[in-house]
Amino acid sequence: MCSGRVDLKFVLRAFSNGMDGVFIGACHLNECNYITHGNYHTMNMVLLCKRLLEYIGINPERLTLRFMSGAEANLFVEHVNSFTKKVREIGPFGKSEGVDISQIKEKLAEVIKLIPYIKVVMNEKLSKRLETPHEDMSIHKDYFTKEEIEKLFSEIVSYWIDPAKCQACMTCARRCPVEAIDSKKNMVHIINQDKCIKCGTCYEACPPRFGAVTKLVGQPVPPPIPEEQRTIVRKGKEKEVA
Numbered sequence: 367m368c369s370g371r372v373d374l375k376f377v378l379r380a381f382s383n384g385m386d387g388v389f390i391g392a393c394h395l396n397e398c399n400y401i402t403h404g405n406y407h408t409m410n411m412v413l414l415c416k417r418l419l420e421y422i423g424i425n426p427e428r429l430t431l432r433f434m435s436g437a438e439a440n441l442f443v444e445h446v447n448s449f450t451k452k453v454r455e456i457g458p459f460g461k462s463e464g465v466d467i468s469q470i471k472e473k474l475a476e477v478i479k480l481i482p483y484i485k486v487v488m489n490e491k492l493s494k495r496l497e498t499p500h501e502d503m504s505i506h507k508d509y510f511t512k513e514e515i516e517k518l519f520s521e522i523v524s525y526w527i528d529p530a531k532c533q534a535c536m537t538c539a540r541r542c543p544v545e546a547i548d549s550k551k552n553m554v555h556i557i558n559q560d561k562c563i564k565c566g567t568c569y570e571a572c573p574p575r576f577g578a579v580t581k582l583v584g585q586p587v588p589p590p591i592p593e594e595q596r597t598i599v600r601k602g603k604e605k606e607v608a
């Protein structure tokens with residue numbers, strides 16, 4: 367598999383499954399067989415992932431990206447051996463970090479759920495080629511900064527439907543790419559926050575005359591209204607939520 371196909375999710379899921387380390391082998395830079403040069407994307411993904419691991423409380427050295435060609439078996443063995451040695455020195459996953467495994471797994475699950483959002487927010491830097499790329503990844507370690515990651519999580523965006531404004535026109539539900547909106551005829555629509563990938567489509571799609579979808583930045587989402595209060599009763603052009 368091309369290293370460019372290795373998704374952030376694959377790496378975080380490996381740690382979530384208790385792996386002590388993740389090794390990604392990629393072709394040398396500028397030796398990609400495809401015009402896409404996927405290994406540049408992999409570099410950016412790994413640099414971001416290392417910052418995310420650090421944020422979660424996992425030693426980022428548990429993840430490595432090394433470059434080699436298909437004809438460099440010796441180099442492959444050398445890289446794998448040195449990484450295995452390093453992971454052994456770091457110690458078992460979670461234990462050497464001094465944190466409870468279940469807490470780390472919870473944090474990993476939260477970050478995995480936010481991957482589509484993280485990709486949207488970081489898209490510009492993720493898709494940009496490093497200006498003076500070097501296969502020694504330590505040179506690029508500050509491409510994504512700690513501050514950026516802290517900002518990413520402190521200013522996290524959520525979308526919420528204001529029950530007082532929703533007219534149950536169903537537009538948002540039809541456009542939601544992950545069916546995260548509980549949509550019923552004549553019922554106030556509700557966003558299932560566990561399913562929502564924060565793409566903002568519903569925010570854009572809700573007709574301006576209703577303006578029912580609210581964008582919340584770094585704020586908790588109000589709880590959904592009880593089922594028995596969701597029915598919309600229209601009086602002429604006005605409406606009330608029963």
Ligand code: SF4
Nearest residue numbers: 542562563565566568
């Ligand atoms: S933000 Fe995107 S994923 Fe979330 S409810 Fe709206 S359309 Fe669906």
Ligand code: SF4
Nearest residue numbers: 532533535536538572
């Ligand atoms: S598009 Fe707006 S008014 Fe229509 S159902 Fe969704 S939130 Fe309600």
